[in-house]
Amino acid sequence: MIYELSFLILLLxxxxxxxxxxxxxxxxHKTAGLIGTCSLGLVTILSYWTAFVYFxxxxxxxxxxxxxxxxxxxxxxxxxxxxxxxxxDPISVMMLIVISTVSLMVHIYxxxxxxxxxxxxxxxxxxxxxxxxxxxxxxxxxIFQMYMFWELVGVSSYLLIGFYYPxxxxxxxxxxxxxxxxxxxxxxLVGILTFGYFTDSFNFSFIENIQYGAGVQEFIPGNxxxxxxxxxxxxxxxxxxxxxxxxxxSAMFPxxxxxxxxxxxxxxxxxxxxxxxMVVAGVFQIARMFPLWIQYAPEAMxxxxxxxxxxxxxxxxxxxxxxxxxxxxxxxxxxxxxxxMVALGVSLPGHHGAILDNHAQLGYMAGMFHxxxxxxxxxxxxxxxxxxxxxxxxxxxxxxxxLRKYMPITHITFLIxxxxxxxxxxxxxxxxxxxxxxxxxxxxxVVGWIMTGIAAMTAFYMFRLYYxxxxxxxxxxxxxxxxxxxxxxxxxxxxxVLCVITVGVGVYSTIAGFAGWGGSFGSFVxxxxxxxxxxxxxxxxxxxxxxxxxSICLATYIYKGESQPIADRLYKTFPKLHRAAYKRFYQxxxxxxxxxxxxxxxxxxxxxxxxxxVVDGTFNFMAWGANEAGESLRPWQSGxxxxxxxxxxxxxxxxxxxxxxx
Amino acid sequence: xxxxxxxxxxxALLFFIGVYGFVTRRNLIAMLISVELVLNAVDINFAAxxxxxxxxxxxxxxxxxxxxxxxxxxxxxAIAIIINVYRNFRSDxxxxxxxxxx
Numbered sequence: 001m002i003y004e005l006s007f008l009i010l011l012l013x014x015x016x017x018x019x020x021x022x023x024x025x026x027x028x029h030k031t032a033g034l035i036g037t038c039s040l041g042l043v044t045i046l047s048y049w050t051a052f053v054y055f056x057x058x059x060x061x062x063x064x065x066x067x068x069x070x071x072x073x074x075x076x077x078x079x080x081x082x083x084x085x086x087x088x089d090p091i092s093v094m095m096l097i098v099i100s101t102v103s104l105m106v107h108i109y110x111x112x113x114x115x116x117x118x119x120x121x122x123x124x125x126x127x128x129x130x131x132x133x134x135x136x137x138x139x140x141x142x143i144f145q146m147y148m149f150w151e152l153v154g155v156s157s158y159l160l161i162g163f164y165y166p167x168x169x170x171x172x173x174x175x176x177x178x179x180x181x182x183x184x185x186x187x188x189l190v191g192i193l194t195f196g197y198f199t200d201s202f203n204f205s206f207i208e209n210i211q212y213g214a215g216v217q218e219f220i221p222g223n224x225x226x227x228x229x230x231x232x233x234x235x236x237x238x239x240x241x242x243x244x245x246x247x248x249x250s251a252m253f254p255x256x257x258x259x260x261x262x263x264x265x266x267x268x269x270x271x272x273x274x275x276x277x278m279v280v281a282g283v284f285q286i287a288r289m290f291p292l293w294i295q296y297a298p299e300a301m302x303x304x305x306x307x308x309x310x311x312x313x314x315x316x317x318x319x320x321x322x323x324x325x326x327x328x329x330x331x332x333x334x335x336x337x338x339x340x341m342v343a344l345g346v347s348l349p350g351h352h353g354a355i356l357d358n359h360a361q362l363g364y365m366a367g368m369f370h371x372x373x374x375x376x377x378x379x380x381x382x383x384x385x386x387x388x389x390x391x392x393x394x395x396x397x398x399x400x401x402x403l404r405k406y407m408p409i410t411h412i413t414f415l416i417x418x419x420x421x422x423x424x425x426x427x428x429x430x431x432x433x434x435x436x437x438x439x440x441x442x443x444x445x446v447v448g449w450i451m452t453g454i455a456a457m458t459a460f461y462m463f464r465l466y467y468x469x470x471x472x473x474x475x476x477x478x479x480x481x482x483x484x485x486x487x488x489x490x491x492x493x494x495x496x497v498l499c500v501i502t503v504g505v506g507v508y509s510t511i512a513g514f515a516g517w518g519g520s521f522g523s524f525v526x527x528x529x530x531x532x533x534x535x536x537x538x539x540x541x542x543x544x545x546x547x548x549x550x551s552i553c554l555a556t557y558i559y560k561g562e563s564q565p566i567a568d569r570l571y572k573t574f575p576k577l578h579r580a581a582y583k584r585f586y587q588x589x590x591x592x593x594x595x596x597x598x599x600x601x602x603x604x605x606x607x608x609x610x611x612x613x614v615v616d617g618t619f620n621f622m623a624w625g626a627n628e629a630g631e632s633l634r635p636w637q638s639g640x641x642x643x644x645x646x647x648x649x650x651x652x653x654x655x656x657x658x659x660x661x662x
Numbered sequence: 663x664x665x666x667x668x669x670x671x672x673x674a675l676l677f678f679i680g681v682y683g684f685v686t687r688r689n690l691i692a693m694l695i696s697v698e699l700v701l702n703a704v705d706i707n708f709a710a711x712x713x714x715x716x717x718x719x720x721x722x723x724x725x726x727x728x729x730x731x732x733x734x735x736x737x738x739x740a741i742a743i744i745i746n747v748y749r750n751f752r753s754d755x756x757x758x759x760x761x762x763x764x
Contacts, residue, residue: 639760641693642685649681 003069012039013132024121036124037107044100051093063529085141090525095138098375103131105494106272112491130156142202161265173261180258184248191241236297250282253311263326271382276375283340304345312338316457321581324395343367343436346443361527366435369521373428377420380498384414391484402474406484413495422459423548428506459548463555669710677703690744701733
């Protein structure tokens with residue numbers, strides 16, 4: 001079989017993790033880095049080769065076949081069984097490309113960025129672990145395998161955020177990320193188990209091995225109508241519970257609080273995990289379950305839409321006021337992931353009896369497309385931010401300004417990525433965002449216009465960031481002892497590669513979208529699986545382009561100059577609003593209040609009291625009773641044999657008398 | 663012919679002499695002898711009752727022989743223990759080995 005090498009995609013990073021994890025500390029930095037990068041290079045080649053073979057294979061019934069080269073039962077549990085394997089379908093193959101590309105770029109980039117850091121080998125070991133887990137997540141053949149790798153991804157994220165473990169904020173951030181996502185994953189697990197219990201299957205689509213009716217009937221024997229009702233209610237519930245897990249991982253409001261803090265990790269890690277791959281796991285999960293959502297819970301998808309809309313707006317608003325460049329990018333990531341969520345959510349049930357329909361579910365294609373393009377340009381932005389931090393030794397925008405003279409390559413690549421995220425034609429973000437807004441308009445014009453407005457905010461805050469870093473006043477004091485310099489080649493090459501992808505995809509998809517050519521993203525990934533040719537809706541494309549250009553002009557007008565009188569005036573007019581946005585609308589404080597003041601004080605404390613005093617008290621009382629009984633019986637064992645003999649004799653005589661009396 | 667009650671009386675007498683000796687004496691050897699008296703009382707009972715109830719059977723006699731054998735083994739073990747006790751405590755009094763009490 002041609003896909004038999006696909007297991008190497010998982011095995012190679014795992015091997016490199018084991019080798020680096022066990023023997024890394026005995027290696028030179030360079031050797032360790034090369035082992036990690038080479039194994040990832042092989043994985044990238046394999047991924048591209050798999051993608052090439054997969055997408056050049058013939059379609060059957062107009063659809064790319066789902067291929068499962070490996071699958072074995074890992075843990076049988078009666079009817080249910082947990083399988084492990086490799087599943088190839090359009091979205092998992094697309095994710096293979098995204099993950100391996102970004103991961104390889106990050107591996108190369110880290111040579112420069114992490115140069116001379118203590119724990120360099122450990123860093124590469126964790127990167128390998130993360131890559132393995134993320135690849136396993138997208139290649140999972142069933143929900144349970146996905147969940148296992150989902151947790152592994154969480155662990156590697158925790159390890160990498162806390163990479164600088166001597167620093168207190170890094171530890172706090174890694175714990176926060178782990179606990180918040182774990183809290184959400186609890187719902188995911190409950191959803192999975194509910195799903196498995198009622199459908200007798202952990203497969204992504206149980207249409208093939210339908211035991212669904214039987215499972216429900218066993219639960220309520222002899223009452224078919226009730227069984228169907230329970231099934232009708234249970235499936236959406238399970239899917240929404242799984243979505244909560246996805247919302248935690250993808251930093252949806254109000255579970256987003258961990259992502260901005262996760263920026264404490266090394267910047268390449270932020271690029272790989274907290275921008276391009278791990279945080280889109282929630283989006284990927286919904287895409288994976290998409291047939292189930294559309295068939296059994298189309299109404300529940302409005303939850304996804306509105307969570308996405310609120311998150312997108314909230315994150316965009318906060319991003320406008322942040323001063324730490326990585327935080328701006330983090331909120332921008334949250335906002336863009338919310339775009340993908342909205343895109344998936346606005347899918348409508350298909351027409352003409354077909355459940356999956358490319359036109360009604362345009363959002364599926366748009367969301368996946370945005371996932372792809374966003375991964376590339378956001379990774380580029382983060383890596384660019386890494387170069388800047390490398391040069392300036394700070395995250396604060398106030399210490400930057402005027403860097404375009406010193407860092408030409410970073411400047412150009414950052415600008416291109418900003419144009420892409422802002423949605424300017426001929427850059428990749430335009431095509432995907434335009435499809436998202438088209439899908440939203442189909443669903444409801446209200447959502448469509450809100451998303452257009454948020455897209456305008458995106459353009460605004462990205463250019464505020466861009467001008468703040470590369471234009472404006474140079475901070476002479478900060479640069480006095482140390483002139484910023486362009487990053488080394490290992491750091492700029494990944495930037496250029498990601499930019500080339502962004503521009504290449506952008507140019508082709510823009511021209512193809514206007515001219516109606518095939519071969520764009522829709523030909524590979526679409527809701528029904530058949531070839532979908534992207535046609536831009538001219539009205540929407542023109543509107544969003546004009547709005548994006550207007551917001552860029554506004555940002556230019558406000559932030560480009562040497563001094564920023566308008567920004568200062570705005571700040572003085574709305575000090576409270578600015579402060580609230582800067583403080584992220586007090587979300588962390590609200591969580592702090594809810595957890596500490598309400599949950600800990602009103603629920604956890606009484607439970608702890610009950611546990612200490614009632615549960616522990618019962619057992620302590622029993623132990624005390626046994627102890628006391630022993631103490632009082634102790635003198636009976638005097639060690640005096642003759643005394644025992646007297647007792648024995650007395651007893652025997654008494655027994656004899658009793659027996660005689662009877 | 664001696665009436666069977668005489669055997670029972672002798673047996674009871676021996677038994678209570680043995681019990682009395684076991685309870686009152688402190689010397690380990692004396693206690694061991696007392697135990698032997700108790701066992702002998704039982705032996706007499708076995709033999710007498712066998713003769714009285716089953717004149718053709720020999721089970722009671724066998725049991726008597728068996729008890730004598732067990733008693734011999736028991737006294738061998740007991741004397742070995744007593745010797746060890748004496749070596750350890752320099753005493754043959756039962757009061758000196760009460761340190762295993764609770």
